[in-house]
Amino acid sequence: MQFAAQFDLFDYLRMRQGLVNRELERAVASAYPERLYDAMRYSLMSGGKRLRPVLCIAACEATGGSAATALPTACALEMLHTATLIHDDLPAMDDDDYRRGRLSNHKVFGEGMALLAGDALLAYSLEFIIDNTRDVPSDRLLRVMRTLIHMVGVHGAVGGQAVDMESEGRDDVDLATLEFIHTHKTGALLEAAVVTGAVLSGADEDLIARMSRFAQDLGLAFQIVDDVLDVTASREQLGKTPNKDQAARKATFPRLLGVEESVRRARDLVERAKTELLPLAGGAAALLSMADYVCARSS
Amino acid sequence: MQFAAQFDLFDYLRMRQGLVNRELERAVASAYPERLYDAMRYSLMSGGKRLRPVLCIAACEATGGSAATALPTACALEMLHTATLIHDDLPAMDDDDYRRGRLSNHKVFGEGMALLAGDALLAYSLEFIIDNTRDVPSDRLLRVMRTLIHMVGVHGAVGGQAVDMESEGRDDVDLATLEFIHTHKTGALLEAAVVTGAVLSGADEDLIARMSRFAQDLGLAFQIVDDVLDVTASREQLGKTPNKDQAARKATFPRLLGVEESVRRARDLVERAKTELLPLAGGAAALLSMADYVCARSS
Numbered sequence A, B: 001m002q003f004a005a006q007f008d009l010f011d012y013l014r015m016r017q018g019l020v021n022r023e024l025e026r027a028v029a030s031a032y033p034e035r036l037y038d039a040m041r042y043s044l045m046s047g048g049k050r051l052r053p054v055l056c057i058a059a060c061e062a063t064g065g066s067a068a069t070a071l072p073t074a075c076a077l078e079m080l081h082t083a084t085l086i087h088d089d090l091p092a093m094d095d096d097d098y099r100r101g102r103l104s105n106h107k108v109f110g111e112g113m114a115l116l117a118g119d120a121l122l123a124y125s126l127e128f129i130i131d132n133t134r135d136v137p138s139d140r141l142l143r144v145m146r147t148l149i150h151m152v153g154v155h156g157a158v159g160g161q162a163v164d165m166e167s168e169g170r171d172d173v174d175l176a177t178l179e180f181i182h183t184h185k186t187g188a189l190l191e192a193a194v195v196t197g198a199v200l201s202g203a204d205e206d207l208i209a210r211m212s213r214f215a216q217d218l219g220l221a222f223q224i225v226d227d228v229l230d231v232t233a234s235r236e237q238l239g240k241t242p243n244k245d246q247a248a249r250k251a252t253f254p255r256l257l258g259v260e261e262s263v264r265r266a267r268d269l270v271e272r273a274k275t276e277l278l279p280l281a282g283g284a285a286a287l288l289s290m291a292d293y294v295c296a297r298s299s
Helices: A009-027 A034-044 A051-062 A067-089 A105-109 A111-132 A138-152 A157-167 A175-201 A205-232 A253-257 A259-275 A278-296 B009-027 B034-044 B051-062 B067-089 B105-109 B111-132 B138-152 B157-167 B175-201 B205-232 B253-257 B259-275 B278-296
Strands: none
Touching: A009 A051, A009 A067, A009 A278, A034 A067, A034 A105, A034 A111, A034 B157, A051 A067, A051 A175, A051 A278, A067 A105, A067 A111, A067 A138, A067 A157, A067 A175, A067 B111, A105 A111, A111 A138, A111 B067, A111 B111, A111 B138, A111 B157, A138 A157, A138 A175, A138 B111, A138 B138, A157 A175, A157 B034, A157 B111, A175 A205, A175 A253, A205 A253, A205 A259, A205 A278, A253 A259, A259 A278, B009 B051, B009 B067, B009 B278, B034 B067, B034 B105, B034 B111, B051 B067, B051 B175, B051 B278, B067 B105, B067 B111, B067 B138, B067 B157, B067 B175, B105 B111, B111 B138, B138 B157, B138 B175, B157 B175, B175 B205, B175 B253, B205 B253, B205 B259, B205 B278, B253 B259, B259 B278
C-alpha cells in the first residue's frame, strides 16, 4: 500500500494543529476563577502533538465532512486527553513530575487545583462541543457526545487506568490484561477521535465500523510503540521521565514480548488498520500517512 | 403561603427515593474492573437523601412530565453530586475522613481509586442519561446535558470549589465571595436538578426561568442552613466531621452574619423562592414542601 506516498503529512499536520491550537487558545481564555483557568491552560497549551484532534479532523474530511464541522469535537478530545493526563500524573496515581517536557500540573498548581483542572476540562470539553458545533443535527451530536463519554469513562480511559493501577508491581499480568489496559487507557480516546470525525460528517454505519476498527488497531500499535520508546528513548526525546514503566515494574509489551517482536506486532497492526480504509481511496491519504507515522516513531 | 400544608412530604420523598435507589442499584451493577465499580457503588449507595434526584423528579412532575421521564437524569444528578463529594473529600482538597456517616471513599479504596471513581461517575452519569431517557426529543436532551455539564464544571461546582480552596485560611473573604462559592459549589447542581426536570417535561421558557430562580434561592438557603448546622450539630446528626469549617478557618455565613441573622436570611430566601411557583398552584406541592423542609432543618 503505497498510495499515501505523495502526501505531505508534515504540511497537513501543521495546518490542522494550527487550527486546533488557535481554537483551544480561544476556548480557555482567562476568566474567574483565574487560577483554575491558569491550571487548565497550562496543561492544555503545553504543545502536545494534537494527535487526537488531527485524527478527528482527518476522519471527518476523509468521509466527506469539513474541518470546521469537526473542530469543536477535535478540541474537546484534546481537553479530555489532557484531563486524563493531569489526573494520571498525580502522586496518588502514576506520580510523574514531568509531562511534555515541563513540570506536571500538580507540581506547579498543587494537587487540589490539578484535580479540579482535570474535572473542569472533562466537563468543559462536552459543553464546548454543544456550544460550538454548527450544522450538525441534534441526534448526530448526541451520538458524538455518547461516544466521547463512553470512551473516557469506566468503559474507556478511566477503566484502563484502574486496571493499570491494580496491575502495578504484579508479576502475573498477562498479555490479555496488558491489551485491555492499553485498548482502554489509550486506545479508547484515539478510537473516539476517528469515530466521532466520521459520525460528524454523516458517514454510513459500514464506514463508521471500518473507521472504528482502523482506530483500534492503530491505537494498540501506538501504545506498543510508546512502551518501546519508554525503554529505548531519553527524557529529551520523550518529554517525560523515561524507564518509568520499568521502575514501577509495570507490565509492558517489550517486557512480555521483547523489543523486536513488539515492533513487529505494531507494524502488523498498522498494516491491518490501513486495509480498512481501502473504500476511501485517495480521501484516506492523511489517515494512512498518520498510521505510518505512528510506526515510524519506533525506528 | 399555606397550601402545601396538606401534602405528605414524607410519603412523597420515600416513594421517589425508592425509585431512584432501585435505578441507581441497577446502574452500577458490578462489572470489570470490579474494584472501580466497588468504589463507585460505595459512595453512590451510601444512603444519601437523594435531594437532587427528587428535586428533578418533582420539577418534572410539577410541570406536567412523569417521574419515568426524569428518572435517568435524576440518577445522573446523584452520580455527579457523588463524584464531586468523592473528589472534595480527598486530602489534596477538603481532606475529610467521613461522609454520610461512613469512611470517605479514599479511606477505603485509596486516593488513586477514589480519584478514578469520581471521574468514572462524572462520565457515566451523562452516558446513563443518553442510554436510558425515553420519548424526549434529541434537542431537548442536548439541553439537559448542557445544563448538567455547565453546572458541574468550571462555571458551577468545580469553579465554586476552586474559589473555596483559594479562600481557605484567609481573613478577607467577603459576603460576595462566600455567596459565589455557595451558589456555584452547591447551588449550581440544585439548580440543574430543578431546571432539567422542567426542560424534560417540555415546560415553556417562562416556567423554566421561574424554576431556575426558585432553585437559586433554595440552593443558597440550603447552604446557609448547612453552615449553621456545622456550628450547631453533632457528628451523629451530620454524618460527617462537625466544626470542619471553623477548624479550617473557612468563611461561613454564621461567621460573617451570626447564627440568628443567617437563619433569618435562609427563611427569607425560601419564602421568595416559593413565590416563583405561584403559577403552578397545586402542582407545586412537593417542591413547596421540600423548600420548607430545607429551612426546618435549621431549627
